Amino acid sequence: MEAVIAKNVSIYYNGQKAVEELSFKLEEEETLLLMGPNGAGKTTLLRTIAGFHKNYGGELLVFNKPPGEAKELISYVPQSYSLNERVPLKALEVVAIGGIYKKGFVHTKLSKEVCQSAEEALEFVGLSQVKDKPFSELSGGQKQRVLLARALISNPRLLLLDEPLSALDPSARVEVANVLGKIKQEKGISMIITTHDVNPLTEIGDKVMLLNRRLVAFGTPDEVLRDEIISEVYGPFSKAVRVGNRLYCIIGDVHIHKGGARE
Numbered sequence: 001m002e003a004v005i006a007k008n009v010s011i012y013y014n015g016q017k018a019v020e021e022l023s024f025k026l027e028e029e030e031t032l033l034l035m036g037p038n039g040a041g042k043t044t045l046l047r048t049i050a051g052f053h054k055n056y057g058g059e060l061l062v063f064n065k066p067p068g069e070a071k072e073l074i075s076y077v078p079q080s081y082s083l084n085e086r087v088p089l090k091a092l093e094v095v096a097i098g099g100i101y102k103k104g105f106v107h108t109k110l111s112k113e114v115c116q117s118a119e120e121a122l123e124f125v126g127l128s129q130v131k132d133k134p135f136s137e138l139s140g141g142q143k144q145r146v147l148l149a150r151a152l153i154s155n156p157r158l159l160l161l162d163e164p165l166s167a168l169d170p171s172a173r174v175e176v177a178n179v180l181g182k183i184k185q186e187k188g189i190s191m192i193i194t195t196h197d198v199n200p201l202t203e204i205g206d207k208v209m210l211l212n213r214r215l216v217a218f219g220t221p222d223e224v225l226r227d228e229i230i231s232e233v234y235g236p237f238s239k240a241v242r243v244g245n246r247l248y249c250i251i252g253d254v255h256i257h258k259g260g261a262r263e
């Protein structure tokens with residue numbers, strides 16, 4: 001079964017098309033890297049697949065269901081996670097919240113069962129040692145791994161990650177990319193990951209989509225990460241470079257900045 005099928009999907013805000021006539025399929029267990037400049041519609045597409053944004057036309061199916069009916073199967077990690085850091089939540093509690101929300105009610109005390117799953121999820125992302133530390137005191141890479149653990153606790157079949165690497169320094173990017181690789185290898189979950197910097201992730205991407213309001217290209221990394229394709233969106237100084245068996249993308253610093261464009 002396909003994780004996502006989109007046929008001629010257009011997505012609207014107030015009658016304006018943010019994404020136009022998009023068609024693609026993502027097979028179960030595949031990882032899709034979603035690239036495109038600021039304002040390309042990446043977040044809009046993720047929120048639509050997650051069932052949060054409902055103003056779209058065309059056919060969109062997530063595991064053969066309309067997005068709103070597939071919420072149980074999806075975990076969505078938004079880009080800038082704003083946790084109220086004055087509430088001194090421990091890492092373990094942040095993870096456990098993922099297990100509570102999913103059940104649709106909130107306990108005042110975390111059940112043993114939820115705490116147990118939270119511990120396992122933290123162990124999976126390699127952070128058992130910080131479980132009792134306040135979330136606000138963790139490094140950027142550790143925070144992102146905690147949020148991944150939180151997304152995993154409900155055993156989703158599709159993980160939607162909006163710019164999980166964007167706020168991180170290069171070494172933290174590698175740290176988080178390694179966890180994403182582990183999720184792919186050991187959990188077999190489908191993932192859609194939006195990213196400005198595709199380089200730490202080219203190895204785990206089965207498919208790459210280049211979006212610029214319309215679909216510019218969709219295919220394997222080898223098919224999409226080519227000079228002539230990426231320079232269409234990122235300008236003439238963009239290059240795809242192969243080093244050994246790894247692909248790197250050198251993207252000229254050309255971004256479409258529109259007044260009021262939101263991340």
Ligand SMILES: Nc1ncnc2c1ncn2[C@@H]1O[C@H](COP(=O)(O)OP(=O)(O)O)[C@@H](O)[C@H]1O
Binds near residue numbers: 018261262
């Ligand atoms: N809540 C909103 N209301 C109106 N327009 C929006 C809203 N969110 C995003 N947009 C517009 O939709 C377009 C795509 O935005 P977005 O999906 O955030 O792009 P990306 O994530 O690729 O940077 C942009 O032109 C943006 O201004």
Ligand SMILES: [Mg+2]
Binds near residue numbers: 044079162262263
């Ligand atoms: Mg965005």
